[in-house]
Amino acid sequence: MKFDFHAHTNYSDGKEDPINLVKYAKKKGLYIAITDHDTSRGYEKVKEELVIPGEEVTTQFGHVVILCNFPPNPPKDISSLVDYSKENSCIVFPSHPFDIFRKGIGNKVFEYKFDAIEIFNSKAPKSANDKATDAAKELKLPGLANSDSHVKESIGSAYNEIDLNEFNIDEILENIRKGKVKPVGIGLSITAKFKILQWYIERRI
Numbered sequence: 001m002k003f004d005f006h007a008h009t010n011y012s013d014g015k016e017d018p019i020n021l022v023k024y025a026k027k028k029g030l031y032i033a034i035t036d037h038d039t040s041r042g043y044e045k046v047k048e049e050l051v052i053p054g055e056e057v058t059t060q061f062g063h064v065v066i067l068c069n070f071p072p073n074p075p076k077d078i079s080s081l082v083d084y085s086k087e088n089s090c091i092v093f094p095s096h097p098f099d100i101f102r103k104g105i106g107n108k109v110f111e112y113k114f115d116a117i118e119i120f121n122s123k124a125p126k127s128a129n130d131k132a133t134d135a136a137k138e139l140k141l142p143g144l145a146n147s148d149s150h151v152k153e154s155i156g157s158a159y160n161e162i163d164l165n166e167f168n169i170d171e172i173l174e175n176i177r178k179g180k181v182k183p184v185g186i187g188l189s190i191t192a193k194f195k196i197l198q199w200y201i202e203r204r205i
Contacts, residue, residue, distance in 0.1 A: 002159045002184075003172065005033045006056065006065055006095055006118065006146035011042030014150045015199045018045040024152040030159055031167060032149075033067050040071035047071075050167040056095055057081055062105035065118070067091045067176075069169040078105070082112050091173045093144060096121040098131035109135050115177050119143035120185030122157040123196070129185070142176055145183035151199050153192040158185045 008014030009021055016024070018034060025032045033052035034043045043053040054067040059078040066074050066081065068090040074081050085092035093116040097104040102124070109117060109132075117136040120129050120143070136143040145158040161182040162175045175181055188196070 001162055001164045001167070002030045003032070003052070003162060004030050004147050004149070004155060004159050005052065005054070005067060005093075005144055005176075006035050006121070007032045007149040007155065008036055008056070009034055009042040009045075011039055011045075012036035012056075013203070015195075015202075016152045018042045018051075021149070021152055021155070022046050022049050022051055025155050028156040030155060032155070033065075035065050035067070038076070040073070043071050052169055052172065058103070059105070061108045062097070062103040063095045064105065064114075065093055065095045067173060069173065078108070078112060082114070085115070086113075089170075089173070091115045091176050093117055094132075095146070096124040096128060096132070096148065097135065098128040099124040100128075104128065110139065114139075114141060116142040116144050116181075118146055120145035120158050120183055122147045122149075122154060122185070122188050122192075124148075142179040142181050143183045144176070144181065145185040151192065151195040153195045154188060156186070157188045157192060158183070160184065 009018040033054045035054040035056045036042045053071045119133040147154045147157045
């Protein structure tokens with residue numbers, strides 16, 4: 001099964017309605033986590049679908065994603081966030097940690113006990129993804145590949161393969177925890193790059 005653990009909807013800074021994003025992912029053969037910035041409201045619109053609830057939390061050092069089997073309401077302090085994740089059997093990982101232009105937490109990845117590291121983010125420069133890959137190896141943590149989709153056309157640019165026969169959030173999270181996940185980084189298509197640029201311009205008009 002293929003999963004994208006980092007995607008945004010129009011409940012934060014994404015373009016797509018949650019329903020449309022999930023439908024598009026289905027067409028691509030993917031299951032997604034909805035990880036809007038500091039809110040789980042987007043997930044509530046598709047909670048009857050096979051979707052993983054989560055958030056991309058804006059901590060004092062930058063962005064960290066949390067995935068749970070329920071819509072989380074996590075603290076923003078990074079230490080408290082890690083504790084909250086452990087206490088609630090969630091998964092927590094720094095997103096695009098070495099992308100200095102998009103609130104990566106940088107070397108703070110070495111200071112907290114994360115469950116995984118996003119080693120391929122479709123929107124991050126190669127140098128940032130390479131640094132994240134090196135950090136994951138050094139820390140002996142699973143690496144994840146995600147689209148960080150803000151437009152639906154980004155879906156499919158990165159995903160993770162997990163050997164499961166059915167969608168079960170607890171099993172998905174446990175497989176990440178145990179490192180039984182294969183990240184696949186493909187990269188953004190020309191169409192996706194154009195749509196991202198278009199959405200960036202639209203948001204500033």
